[in-house]
Amino acid sequence: MKFERNNRYFQIALYAFGVIAASTLLALxxxxxxxxxxxxxxxxxxxxxFVYGFVFSYLLNPCLNFVERKLLCRVDKPRLKRVLGLILTYLFVLLLIAVFLYIVAPQIGTSLAGLVSSTPAYLRQFEIFLNTTVRELLENLSIDAATIERIITPAEEIFAKVGTYLLDNIPQILNFTLAVTSGLKNFALGxxxxxxxxxxRERFIAQSKKITYAILPKKRADGAMGLFRFVHKTFSGFITxxxxxxxIIGVLCFIGMSILRIPYAPVISLIVGITNVIPxxxxxxxxxxxxxxxFFESPIKAxxxxxxxLVLQQFDGNVLGPRLMSNSTGISAFWVIFAVLVFGGQFGLVGMFIGVPAFAVLFTIVRSIIESRLKKKNMPVSTASYMVPGEIEPVKTTSEEPRP
Incomplete structure (x- = not known):
């Protein structure tokens, strides 16, 4: 007996088999x-x-471009220019690392050692400060002894817990340093x-474009290329x-602290410089x-x-930052804070750093989609047009305008 193939039932059976197979794999x-x-x-x-390698190459790409355009502009052979550019770029990076290891790192280590060894003394000084200066100040304000004890005792307990936490976590800080050292293998390979x-890099970019145009229709591939260029421009501009x-802020902080003779200048300048990358x-x-x-070393110095x-951050926010950034993200201060909080909550310090350019890209994509849909409906694109009360009228096209 010969059975005829029914395409409709065959497709149903194929879909059912796919669903069962996917469900089985998901259950497993x-x-x-x-x-x-x-x-x-x-x-x-x-x-x-490879992730490290991609990050390093992305960060060093502007430096390589500068070397090839400015220093090696007279070299005609592309391969020779690229090799010389790489040599100069990585020599510059190695020089920075050597300066850090031989000059900055020993000073940071000395400052950290002094800070750790002085922590118990600082804790005792603050306890004495609470029991003498603060107590005398409260007594001069005619506050009764019972109220003073209710203020001083919890403060002492909180500070004691903070001090215990700091002392207990110093070994963990050292273990973290060892973990960073053990990760040097990945750093070197990267x-x-x-x-x-x-x-x-040109070959990798060409291969990526080739795959994109092979998978997507030409119109969508062109859009994807434009999106990639925008993402690169946003991230590279912001990060650089x-x-x-x-x-610059870290160096200025170190110079200023050295002139003012404020203690722990290397460590504090490093902290200020690193945390300044977070908007x-x-x-x-x-x-x-x-x-x-x-403050623990000297309240007056604090x-x-x-x-x-405060003066340094005002200089950064009003003079240096605007000149360097020049509105590289294109989003308002509210959305910058939103991006820092959301991405920081999900991905930690790295998220707080890359959250702003990442959100700027998402914001631009959503805005372009919304504006495209509004144009199809002949609705105004400008946000100011929607601030008026009442209904919004469609935009009159040229053909709909009345003739004079």
């Missing part, structure tokens, strides 16, 4: 989640050097991989400007603990440092 994955997650973690751990990425800005909240994250550190850091 959920039942063996710990096994698969460990396998995925091991696989992505192998990719860590450094080497970045050289290959930069040397063949922010790193340069933070480096809006970074200056506060770096300034508050730094002021506390200086006041001087607070005034100095």
């Amino acid at each position: 994955f959920l039942m063996n989640y710990s096994y698969f997650s460990s396998r995925f973690a091991a696989f992505f751990a192998l990719l860590t050097p 450094f080497i991989i970045s050289m290959y990425m930069l040397y063949s 400007a922010k790193l340069v800005d933070s480096a 809006y909240f970074g200056p506060f994250i770096g300034a508050i603990p730094s002021i506390i550190i200086v 006041v001087i440092f607070a005034v100095f850091i």
Whole structure:
């Protein structure tokens, strides 16, 4: 007996088989989640050097462009120019690392050692400050003894807990340093991989474009290329400007603290420079603990440092930052704060840093989609047009305008 093939029932059976197979795979994955997650973690751990290499190559790409355009402009052979550009770029990076290791790092280590050894004495000084100066101040305000005890005792308990926490976590800080040291292998491999990425960057870009045009229709591929260019422009502009800005602020902080003879200048300048990469909240994250550190050494120096850091941040926010950033993200202050909080909550300090350009890209994509849909409906695109009360009228096209 011969059976005729029915395409409709064959498609239904094929879809049913696909659903059953996908459900079975999902059930197996959920039942063996710990096994698969460990396998995925091991696989992505192998990719860590390549992630480092991509990050290094992306950060060093502007430096390589500058060297090739300005210093090697008379070299005609492209391969020779690229090799010489890579040599000069990485020599500059190695020089910066050497300066940090031989000049900055020993000073930071000395400052950290002094800070750690002085922590118990600082805790005792603050306890004495609470029991003498603060108590006398409250007594001069005619506050009864019972109320004074209710104020002083909780403050002493809180500070004792903070001191215990700091002393207990000093070994963890050292362990973190050792963990960073053990990660130098991935750092070194990423450094080497970045050289290959930069040397063949045009080929990698061409291969990516080739795959994009092979998978997508031409119109969508053109749109994807435009989106990639915008993402690159937004991220590279923001990251480069922010790193340069933070480096300048860190150096100025060190110079100012050295002139004012404020203690722990290397450590505090490093803290201020690193935290300054975080928009809006970074200056506060770096300034508050730094002021506390200086306060333990000298309250007067802490006041001087607070005034100095306030002036420095005003210079950064009103003069240096605008000149370097030049509105590189194109989003308002509200959305910058929103991006820092949301991405920081999800991805920590890295999210607080890259959250602003990432959100700027998402914001621009959503805005372009909304404006495109509004244009199809002949509705106004400008936000100011929607601030008027009542209904919004469509925009009159040229053909609909009345003739004079």
